[in-house]
Amino acid sequence: MSVAEFLDMGGYALYVWGSFGVSALLMILEPIMLRNHRRAVLQRIARIIRIKAGEKV
Amino acid sequence: MFSAFRTLMGRDLLLAMRRRSDLFTTLFFFVIVVSLFPLGIGPEMNTLRLIAPGVFWVAALLASMLALERLFAVDYEDGALEQMLLAPQPLFVLVLAKVTAHWLVTGLPLVLMAPLLGLQYDLSSEALGVMVLSLLLGTPALSLIGAIGAALTLGLRGGGVLVSLLVLPLYIPVLIFGSGAVEATASGLGGQGHISMLGAILVLSLLLAPLAASAALRISVE
């Protein structure tokens, strides 16, 4: 089964790759957004600690 | 317990009487929305007769949702809701009283107005009868389910739109069986099955909705 044939999906290329593609896209996007959100939260906490430390010292 | 029910319902009806204008806003909204469709879709009687059940029911749904926000909000602002929570009566009885009063003010007028509007859509008398019956069973269920949404979104900014987003999915069975009943009768199939389902949903919401709404009130007042 040549690559071209595989990509063509028996004429249903748009629909098959449309579904699989969007699913893959969302299931990759979600972890990435999560990691960014986590990094932002960590930075905010670090800043709070620095402010608190700054105030006390 | 029953005296508290009567007292609170009497108070709410008295309040509604004092503010007569609010009484008619829901009714006018229903009448206007129902009258808009023929203008939008065209005066052709056959199509109107076909879409009448759906139009009436969607309009009733939107009208009851419109009035939902005020169900607890006024009491929340002036502190009467706190006193209700602290009253030595089971809270769900008080919630039931308030929802009954709310239905009498916003739901019942729709039911009474439906036959009149039915003439605009040239509905057969039999279909009109089932329409009134389905609205009579359906609108209390809408108020009850809506009370949960109103209690959950108490005091939130953008509460009105939020209530509709929370409550609409829960309204769908009532809509389906309500308009289905009328349509079945109009097409001669007989709407008995739908009406009984509507009654079942009403009984279910009569039992569960006040409990859920009281729990939601306790959460929101905190």
Next chain:
Amino acid sequence: MLEVAGLACIRGDRKLFSDLSFRLEAGELLHLHGHNGSGKTTLMRTVCGLMKESDGEIRWNGESIHRLGEDFTRDVVYIGHKNGIKDDLTGVENLRVCSALDGNPITERQAWDALERMGLMGHEDLPSRVLSQGQKRRVALARLLVNKSRLWVLDEPFTALDVAAVDFLQSIIRDHINSGGMVILTTHQEVRITREQVKELQLGWKEVGHV
């Protein structure tokens, strides 16, 4: 008899107070002090059962108030910042509805007398929205005259009241205390009640250099 043990309350993510314990017997008044935002109102609403405490126990006559439920709320009357009266109803109607909901309905006559004693002569049957803030407060406080609850929880009861009303309210509280009732209140004014019946509770964060 009200008993609170190890109470802790969290507002949002801020811990207001923790490990708070006190006891209130019949014929005693608990006077809450504390700067704004120190948790006075939160404490009162938690004691009434309006809010859920995050830790600790509140017992009324030895039984947790959550288990007692309505039996506890029957003995409590709470008057917070909001008056809890409807603007479209008259003073008399408001009073009768409130007392009916509290479980002891009163006659029209009793309502009129209570409002007169509160100094609302001539204003009893006006819709509450035309009354001034002080008069609305009097309508709300008139419930204390007709109420049979033993525990009064009053949040800033004296605000918006003129001198005459404050004196009258002080006398009602004194009578309630002497007849074996209990009161928890917050006020920035001085409470003129005999020393041995008053308990003070200071709330608020007292850290070094903290106002």
Next chain:
Amino acid sequence: MPPVAKFNEVTGTKPYLYYQTPGTAGLHYPMNSRLINWFKFSSPATFYPLAGRLVPIFAVLALALIGVGLYMSFFVAPTDYKQGEGYRIIFVHVPAAWMSMFIYLIMAFWAALGLVFNTRLSGMMTRALAPTGAIFAFLALWTGAFWGKPMWGTWWVWDARLTSELILLFLYLGYLALQGAIDDTRRADRAGALLVLVGVVNIPIIYYSVQWWNTLHQGATISMDNGSKMGVTMLWTMLIMALGFWAYTIAVALARVRSIILEREADTTWVSELAEVRL
């Protein structure tokens, strides 16, 4: 550690009570409240490292399962005699639909737990699962539409299951909107939990009424799955893909609950001592 200034005001003859600053260890910490406290308060603190260890495990498991599933759905599963290659979309559509329903039930479980035991962790779990559930509901609709177009020529088919999936998406959006509208975390958790429970009670009613409505209007001519006969390999592929999605959900949900815990416990001592915060 700020000095513990106990503010002790004794007036009147009766001895009175004291109050102490928050956040510091209680002077006397009675045994029983320590146990209750452990379960209620510090469970996020102990759960955080536990979740940290689980996330990579489930992530790898998800990748492996989905990899095998994809391979099987393209190369192992035979071409369908009637629908040709287009039917392969069900290997994503059906697992996504299953997961969207399954996640809502798990949210209901955590919601019930949260309301009954008043633990803070369950509220966080419910909130952590919601976005993933909403994504799967959307994916189920998207792939359903992409499958409907070649089969019936229209993007949207008012089929009973697709309509119920749409309503499920509305329930998810309602939950997310409610969470967004409430600032106080305690109220948001408890209100959200109640909404999920009310929703879970309504799902069978909604599904049944949509089913009734669908058969009433069109009869059962068009329905999603009576097209291709369910061969064994296809069933296996779908199961593997579903397990892959399931592992993916756990990994994502645990990761999200960790950042929720961090957000909510930002000013506690155990968070400030965390390694990741130090660097």
